[in-house]
Amino acid sequence: MSVAPAISSWFAHVGTSIHYRKPVELRDETGDLVVSASPPSAKSPTVLWSIQSDDHRLRATKAVTVHLRREGLYWFAENESLRVFAHGSTQAEALSEFQEHVAYFHQYFQRLTADEVVGEGARLKRLFADSFEPT
């Protein structure tokens, strides 16, 4: 894992003299001989805080987890509760399609009346209505 350097050496040019000022090293680290240089994979979920499609922007009342994975040549972006499954040839494409789907279904369920949905459809209608609001 590459990490942007915390502190890099710098110098000040004063007349014809060049002064190098070394940064203060702060890093006597606990466990430096046992912790791997590259941290393990993240375990916590990746989230979206808002939904942005070509035509709409939605504010999420709660963070939306996006399960991102790569299989073969494609990236997949999914949310089980929302029943949204998207894919793309890049991660950005998959996320973009994911947001398009969420925005589409938000509008779709808004147009349906309560007696036009039952079971899972009713659940999704409630979930989309409660979870997102247009900005």
Place this chain on the structure above:
Amino acid sequence: MAKRLVTHVSPRSAKSGDAPKYQNSPLVEVVFEIRFPGEPAVECHRDEYFALIRKEFPKVWVPNAEPGKPISTQPYHFKTEAGVETVMVAINRFAYTTKRYEGFEAFRPRAIDLAQRFCRHYGISILTRTGLRYINVIPFLREGPVLPWKRYFTVELTLPATSADDFQNVALVYESRCETGAITTRIASAKTEDESRDVFVLDFDFAKTAALSAGKLATYIDESHDHTKRVFEGIVAESYKAVMRGEVIS
């Protein structure tokens, strides 16, 4: 001649309550380490401590010989079968680390027991340093090229008007002293090993270096944990705490 050490793990004194257990904790690794003046017995009789723990830590990892570094300071690692937990022993340090942290109440007795058995076996009573380190890895999605900093952290980065504060990358390290020791906090944006995902690394390292005794490990680890917990709770933004509590659309 080994001095008599405390051989039981003292119960934690009742305090204001441990941190809430987060359903979606970003914690990926926790390390408890002690350092002491070089003790050759550790290097020469390494097998004796291994014999005490081999049932739980059967896997032995040996160090590479690194040019310019004395071989005797390089540690052996003893790992559990699945590699989740590691005990590290070297001539002047001992560490216990786990990649599966199930709360301080579970970690504390395990770390203290392993360290106390080590100190007792080799007659180590004086310590030069103790350290408790929490490494968090938080995946995030960028909002355009900019880091969604305020969603995750309360740390305010105030720059002069001439510098833009829409950060694309950040690496921040600072060490703060307190009554019981010093805590180094690192917050950095980074990429996963395969360069495919953006993450924040949130790394807390609490160290004690003054007048330390192997008989007081429980006190040291408690003080280190309590301070780190307060710092963590203060640094993480409420919006991300909600994610950690599981208040998400998942």
